[in-house]
Amino acid sequence: MHSSNFRLLLTYGVMGVGALFLLLSLNPTRFVSNGENLVVFTWFEGVKSTPLEPGFHFVTPFITTTHPFDIKTQALTWKDNDDSSTYAPRILALSRDGQEIRAEVTLQFRVSNSPLLFNSLGLNYIDQIAPFVQSTIVSETSAFAAQDLYSTKRPILQAQIRERVSSHLNSFGITVLDLLLRDVTFDPDFVSAIESKTIAENQLAKKSYEIQQARQDARTTISQAAAEAGKLQAKANALKENPQYLDVVRSSVYGDTLDTLIKK
Secondary structure, three states: OHHHHHHHHHHHHHHHHHHHHHHHHOOOEEEEOOOEEEEEEEOOOEEOOOOEOOEEEEOOOOOEEEEEEEOOOEEEEEOOOOOOOOOEOOEEEEOOOOOEEEEEEEEEEEEOOHHHHHHHOOOOOHHHHHHHHHHHHHHHHOOOOHHHHHHOOHHHHHHHHHHHHHHHHHOOOEEEEEEEEEEEEEOHHHHHHHHHHHHHHHHHHHHHHHHHHHHHHHHHHHHHHHHHHHHHHHHHHHHHHOOOHHHHHHHHHHOOOHHHHHHO
8 A cells, every 4th residue: 555655656756857857848937138128929929019028037838939139229330341340331322413422320229119120020120120221321312412411411411311210210119329420431533623622712712802801991091091181171271261371380389270270
């Protein structure tokens, strides 16, 4: 009797250990690291709207799969000669007047809705959003003249690209933090032509200023001469009308001015 009970308990024990081993082999636990989310997919519910956040979690074996997403700030960069940390070489675009423009570009973003992103773009979302960023840069650049981008309107172009990319990616669960255009370069011949034109315009502006200043100086001189002539004419008229010329001379000796006599 005791022997049969022992065998039964042993059997149950072995079965329990086997079940526990089987359960552990199916990996029903998930550990989510800081800066990460796990998207949960089950055969019956599909993708759950709430991801697993940092910490330990239990999931149902067989019917559940989980997919990790980095939710820290990420950067997608286009830059030459830096394969270790860039997505692709710098982006080439054409201006409205057909000039080639090359730019280093960095998109800073974070995943804000990983279940939505998994449903819409999948795990390889980087390769889905990169072509859109590149095509947007090419499209927006084509609306600007190269000289405008060389001088003052580059921040406007950057802002327009950022706004368009942000609006588009937000619909997939990605929040754009910034988009930067750096080290924008132009064809050397174009740059040389722009610099020559700028020098010529500066010289022309300087010459125009000098001419305007000379005209102003001339007008000032003429005005001063006219005023002096008026004074002399007034004195001449006073002398003509006053026959007492010697009195005038005498008054100047004693300190009276000609203007005093005129008032008399």
